[in-house]
Amino acid sequence: MTDKIKVKPVEGTDFKEVEITTKNWNLDTRKFIMSAFRKGTSEKNGYWMFDAYCDILDVATTLSEEEIFNLSKDEIEVIALKIAEEINKKK
Numbered sequence: 001m002t003d004k005i006k007v008k009p010v011e012g013t014d015f016k017e018v019e020i021t022t023k024n025w026n027l028d029t030r031k032f033i034m035s036a037f038r039k040g041t042s043e044k045n046g047y048w049m050f051d052a053y054c055d056i057l058d059v060a061t062t063l064s065e066e067e068i069f070n071l072s073k074d075e076i077e078v079i080a081l082k083i084a085e086e087i088n089k090k091k
Helices: 027-042 046-060 065-069 073-089
Strands: 004-007 018-021
Touching: 004 073, 018 073, 027 046, 027 073, 046 065, 046 073
Parallel strands: none
Antiparallel strands: 004 018
């Protein structure tokens, strides 16, 4: 796995490019991310998805709680989905 994931802006979203370090990720990190992702996508309630995506950012990034709070909904969603996508590539 590379040491960094670049998350690029997605057209039509309020989003800036960010870089996420994966240097300190381990198996527990990966399992938590995938569990949260599955839980978030299996629920029909949008709040569950948003909570799961915030949890993924909290565990998988070095962003503080305040920095995550200041991200837009689009940014949180795109970053979390990119993290899950990158983890699935590395299986």
